[in-house]
Amino acid sequence: ALRDPAVFEAAARAFPPGAAWLELGAAPLSGVLAAGGLDNRWSALVDERGPVATGLVPVGDALTHTNPTLGQGISLALWAACRVARTAHQDPGSVRFAAAYHAWAVRTLKPWFDFQVVADAAIGERFATRAGRGDSARAVAALFECALEDPEVMRARARVRHLVEPPERAYADPRVRARVERWLAARxxxxxxxxxxxxxxxxxxxxxxxxATSPSTSARS
Incomplete structure (x- = not known):
């Protein structure tokens, strides 16, 4: 049903950000196109005994694939590619090289993969239940809305969104926490x-x- 342009637009208008965008006069450039592969996947060529292959290191989606809602994929791919480019002269066919690359990826890239997994789970639960479960869920949701009004909180959010600082550090800043708490206290x-x-x-x-708004769609599809 969502492939019908009229149905898709009606659904988009049901969400305030979508409605605001459409009110600006946004016009489609094509029909409704489906997106697939919205999963989170971490693939490592290392098991509990060490590298399972040498002379080969995964980069981009071969290493980690994340739901594109946070727009991390290209950044993570370039990050890994730069690491390989800087270290490729260091005996790249050795077990040591493969193990070092894996350790770097787990330390540097996997926290962002984990962040996407947690974010997806939280969003899915909140939409399914129509509510945050407990004060912590309420505070997390408030952080993102507070950022739209508070430049200090938005700065922290931007640092996370641009992979400059992990969320557990950026959002734990006492100044950020205090501003979100004040925002919640006022609401x-x-x-x-x-x-x-x-x-x-x-x-x-x-x-x-x-x-009247979608004459071509009259039944479930």
Whole structure:
């Protein structure tokens, strides 16, 4: 059903960011195109006994593939490529080289892979339950909304989004935490993800659209 342009636009308008974008006069350049492979995958050529291959190191999606929602893929690929370029002269066919590269990747790249996994799980749970479970989930959700109003918090978020500083360090800054806490204190009724369609509304938009706005879609597909 979402391949129908009218249904897709109606669904996009159900989310405030999508509605705001469409109100600017955004026009499609093509039909609705599906995206696939939105999974998170870490692939290592090393097991508990050490490297399983030498003379070969994975880079880009061969090493780690992440859901593109955070836009980390190209950055992680270039990071790995630069590491290989800088060290390729150091006996690249040896077990030592393969082990050192793997250790570097786990230390440098895997935290960002783990961040994507955690972010996806949290977003999925909040949308499924329509609420944050407990104060910590509420604080995490508030951080992102607070960043839209507070430049100090946005700066921390930008450092994470651009892979400059890991979230556990950037968001633990006492100044950032204090600003988010003040933002929450001023909004005692704040509920994470209180915007956007619930399950019933989403199914109506996608599977039972208004014929006036989507004449070509009249049944589930």
């Amino acid at each position: 005692p009724g704040y509920a994470p993800h209180a915007v956007g369609p619930d399950r019933e509304e989403w199914e109506r938009l996608v599977y039972d659209p208004d014929p």
